[in-house]
Amino acid sequence: MSANRARMTRGRGLVQQLVLVVSLVLLWLMLWDSVTVVSVVSGIVIAFLVTRVFYLPPVVLSGRFNVWHAMVYGLWFLYSVLRASVEVAWYAFRRRAVGAGSVVACDLRTSSDLVLTLIADTASLIPGSIIIDSDRAMGILYLHFLDCDSEEKVRRAKAQVYHIEELLIRTLGSHRDLAALRSRPDPLSETPGGRA
Structure with a gap:
């Protein structure tokens, strides 16, 4: 039972990280005002660096979207x-x-x-x-x-x-x-x- 709960918590944390990384990449693309291979790849690299190097408070998602x-x-x-x-x-x-x-x-x-x-x-x-x-x-x-x-x-x-x-x-x-x-x-x- 606790293993399932731990797996669900890990999965939820992964989804929250993914949402944060995608949001940062989109912000990067908006700042550069272009969607090229270089801007997308550099956005992904920067987003991973930001989420790994700097402390960011967790973004708690409600789990619902209408x-x-x-x-x-x-x-x-x-x-x-x-x-x-x-x-x-x-x-x-x-x-x-x-x-x-x-x-x-x-x-x-x-x-x-x-x-x-x-x-x-x-x-x-x-x-x-x-x-x-x-x-x-x-x-x-x-x-x-x-x-x-x-x-x-x-x-x-x-x-x-x-x-x-x-x-x-x-x-x-x-x-x-x-x-x-x-x-x-x-x-x-x-x-x-x-x-x-």
Whole structure:
């Protein structure tokens, strides 16, 4: 029984290593902006060196991936980037000054480092917002939002981050994250003394 469990643990660790190596190779190819034999082979060599020489915390995968929710997330992300790009470009041309920015704290429902990182990356890639800090232990992201000078705009900014979190949890979150999503469907509706 313990031999089977050890074999499963080893297999899971191998899959996680493989996912990390493939991700690093893809990142290498994106940095070089070309897919040639030399760039692929050098990417594989660099990825193996990085994973063997440097300490990297383990990336814990949930073991689930929903293709439908991944497509919904991808389409929503493209739409949000386009809309925000037009909005930010408009700020440069309009006569009225841009409203003050705000730093917004978002208390996330997920406990996954991977999902937290993907939320931060997604929010930062949408023009008008940038991640400035994160509290991994408490699961809080701090983001700066452009033109966020009213309570309503702060609520909209938080709603965007919580929507990103929901999309990513539905795509690849663990069963624990899904349960947290069901128990706290709308963090914005919680009382000020609560977690939101």
